[in-house]
Amino acid sequence: MRRSQFLAAFFLLAFGALTPPMTATAQLRPDYYAGVCPNLEGIVRDAVRQSVAHSPLAAPATLRLFFHDCAVRGCDASVMLINPDGDDEWRSLDGMTLKPEGFNTVMGAKAAVDSDPRCRNRVSCADILALAARDAVFLSGGPDYQVELGRYDGRASTGGSVMIPHGTFDLDQLNAFFSGLGLSQTDMIALSGGHTIGAASCGFFGYRMGADAGMDPAFAEQLRGRCPGGAAGFAFLDAATPLRFDNEYYRNLRAGKGLLGSDQVLYADPRSRGAVDRYADDEGAFFADFAAAMARLGRVGVRTAADGEIRRDCRFPN
Ligand code: HEM
Structure with a gap:
């Protein structure tokens, strides 16, 4: 072994020995239950x-x-x-x-x-x-x-x-929240694509109808029909394909048809518009980034045997 190779090997070993103890996320792996619950x-x-x-x-x-x-x-x-x-x-x-x-x-x-x-x-x-x-x-x-x-x-x-982001948040507030979870702006934009399925009650978007310059007027009209008499009704977060997980959510944003303020702001703010355009044009890119961001979200605050348990009933501690 040459001296330079020896030094490289030495530093690798020394670094390995000095790395901090396994963090909580280090225990996570896809085949964790392969031995106990193979199916x-x-x-x-x-x-x-x-x-x-x-x-x-x-x-x-x-x-x-x-x-x-x-x-x-x-x-x-x-x-x-x-x-x-x-x-x-x-x-x-x-x-x-x-x-x-x-x-x-x-x-x-x-x-x-x-x-x-x-x-x-x-x-x-x-x-x-x-x-x-x-x-x-x-x-x-x-x-x-x-x-x-x-x-x-x-x-x-x-x-x-309980501290979760609100539909009234602007880009800085959204970024601040997600960075607190260790997630980037790109993660946040990809995860917001979760709003390609499901619905929101009128109370969460009613204030925007007619008052938000970024909203398509025909869409605003349509929403007014969804919320007769105030907060009782609901609208789909992705009106184009409400039950289908696809990239229509981002296409809606481009057309001024984002339901929540926190959705539409991703297109309104030039700092995030590029990512919205990318996902609107390329569903594969959205799917890949969404999957990666879900993995990162899934690593937040993971507990170990030392500070957690395997609950027998999901509703109550053992
Ligand atoms: C970016 C910040 C976010 C804000 C401000 C936000 C806000 C909201 C609001 C206000 C609703 C409507 C709730 C209701 O009417 O009951 C909603 C619904 C929903 N959110 Fe989010 N959300 C955010 C991020 C996410 C993320 C990261 C995901 C998952 C990846 C997600 C998935 C959903 C889904 C699937 C629904 C529909 C639920 C249903 O139909 O039952 N949201 N969100």
Whole structure:
């Protein structure tokens, strides 16, 4: 071995020895359950397929549930916990619009997983939620990406810890929120493409109709018809293809047909417009960036055996 090679090898070894202890995310890997629950992915996908066949609300509700879980206390299924005193994430102001169909989809998948004796109580609710969100995307026509697994479930949930972005946010506020999760502006724009499925209540966009210069007038008119008498109705986040996971969301933004202010601002602000144009023109680029951003979202605040557990019932700590 030449001296330079020796030095290179030495530094590599020394660096390896000095790297900090395994971080929480280091435990995540796609085949985490291969030994204990080899058919996990098939079981969850079949269960999600049943939920989606049962209700068109299931896929969007499940995807949004995953985002809310990861954005608050990390991806630890804390969003599913029910506290006897009523102080928990899902009953907070920002949590109570999460639809029951999302929770039911995960509960159904958990029951299916536990019906296999090998898997029973060995797969975390946080991982089942991460898989169910991917399957909701895939079964709606979106990408079939790999999901990293190995999260443990949290034991705590309080309404006060819920901080999620609002539809009134501008680009700087959106970026500040997502950078707090370790995500980039590109991640944020790709993840916002989750709004290619599902709906929002009039209370979230009613203030924009007619008042927002960026909104297409015919679209504003259409929305006024969706919200007769104020906040009672709803509109689809992607009016073109509301149940299909595709890149129409970005095409809508270009046409001034973004439903939420936080959607339309991605095109209105020149700093993010380029990415919107790219995804509007190239669905493959959107799918690839969405999958990568979901993986990064799925690494937020991951718990280990030291500070988490495998919940027997996703609604209650063990
Ligand atoms: C960028 C910041 C975001 C804001 C301001 C935002 C805001 C909202 C709002 C106000 C609604 C309507 C809720 C209702 O009427 O009940 C909604 C729905 C939804 N959001 Fe987001 N969201 C954001 C990011 C995300 C992300 C990252 C995802 C997932 C990748 C996501 C997925 C969804 C889905 C699928 C729905 C439809 C839910 C349903 O139909 O049940 N959102 N969002």
